[in-house]
Amino acid sequence: MDLYQIITDIEKVDPEVYARFDSRRQVFRHLTGIGRKLTAATLPGVFAGLFSKAYGQTGTLPAAIADVLNLALKLEYLEKYFYQTALTTVAFPNAEARRAIEIILNDENGHITTLRGALGAQAIADPGLTTFDYTGSRGGERAPLFPDVLTNFATFITVSQSFVDTGVRAYKGGAPVLMPNKDILQTALNIHSVEARHSSRVRALRRGGNLSTSLPKSWIVGDEGYAAVAGQVTPLGVGLRPYGPGNPATTYPAENNITQAGVNIQTTSSISANAATEAFDEPLDPATVMSIARNFVVRTSNIFG
Amino acid sequence: MTKPSTPGAAGLATTTLALPRRDFVRYAGAGLALTGLLISGCDDDSENNNDTVDVGSGDPGVLNYAYALEQLEAAFYTQVVAGAFFTGTATAAEKAILQDIRDHEVAHRDLFRQALGNGRIKDLQPDFSTINFADRASVLGAARTFEDLGVHAYNGAGRFISDANNLTLAGKIVSVEARHAALIRELILGANKFVDSDVVDLSTGLERSKPPTEVVVEANKFLQNGSKISANSLR
Known part of the structure; x- marks a missing residue:
């Protein structure tokens, strides 16, 4: 033979x-x-x-692809347990807001099933609810960043915004790694856009409804206060700013980037700088994604490094 | 004309050398779909397939495909903000939203125009005769169609991209289109329609992306004869 x-x-x-x-x-x-x-x-x-x-269905994915999918899976678990818990503890302002979170939770559960299916035996174990500390105290190791995140809707929806926008940036940053496997790439893209839909909805809830003229917009304006760090609490609070640059910043610019593929968007289209930043979302590297997410796991967990 | 993003030609060559079984099945399926189109197209004397603008192949093809859709969207919102609904009964919030989206779509269109340089397809002539720009439901209904279609188009075209920079560029745009889509759906379909079974498989949470061959059929409903597009090499 x-x-x-x-x-x-x-x-x-x-x-x-x-x-x-x-x-x-x-x-x-x-x-x-x-x-x-x-x-x-x-x-x-x-x-x-x-x-x-x-x-075979139990085939081994290249490590780079598995790493991207497993980071995505961890972020999905971060979100899943957040929304699942909040639905029983947060005082929602109305049934509509609650329903929005139920819909998002349903999608996250679908994403988890999908990612686990793609990863097979390479999938991480379910980290479980006890891995996460949504107050940001890292399991009582430090003062909580968001003490009332699981009771106060305003705090809850603020942290939600951070999670969904981090997720969108993470999937975008990971996509090129998936290019050798077209089917997995397409699956990831089909999660990525749904996360962006979630972000749009969460940001609308945060501003008080779809037709509220308050902030935030459903799209990301500039760096959303990321740069205003010195002595200031940004709109999303200390230690929780998914709108800044990643590493390297040339590949993973901050969300206030107005140059795309070498083209100055603001001057080319004669639009405002804000509109030029809104029109494009930016990718984020795994290390920066993990450094943001690390704020929400207990100190003893190393799932985000 | 600057051409800052050069598509990876090296990656393109390998894909045309051989026909994997899976791709053959896809070709066969596409052939059936195409046959169906031609048969239904025969009933319509106004169709002139000879004037179809094909977006081309490889990364330039995908970028031109995106450019075609962005041309359509930019033209639509430009007409929206000049239309009677926008200048009349639209609320302040609706005006702000539609003005923002117009700016975004113009930015997308202009970027592709620059990036493609002389390799770009011609300026397409839209046909918005089915849209009443004085009517809120008609305007937002069409906006919803364009936004959902845009998301599904980008997601379905990602697999045809060879250069990682082009994939990232498409990714930077598609999530903004998804933000638009979610909000516009809320405005026209009602609260919490940001995802629903028509655009997302609710059991997997996956967007229902569409291959280029399906998207062009939808897009062509809003393009004049002579400006209708095809994506015959993106399959």
């Missing part, structure tokens, strides 16, 4: 066969390494391992 010939034959039907094995070099190294040890007894196992990875 010539394993190389079999793979070559598969390639005639499925030119992507090598992509399914991570890389041509890796599969041949793998086969070369086991070559001497191959016996009739071990052969079926080798085959099963090789091809279930390539084609």
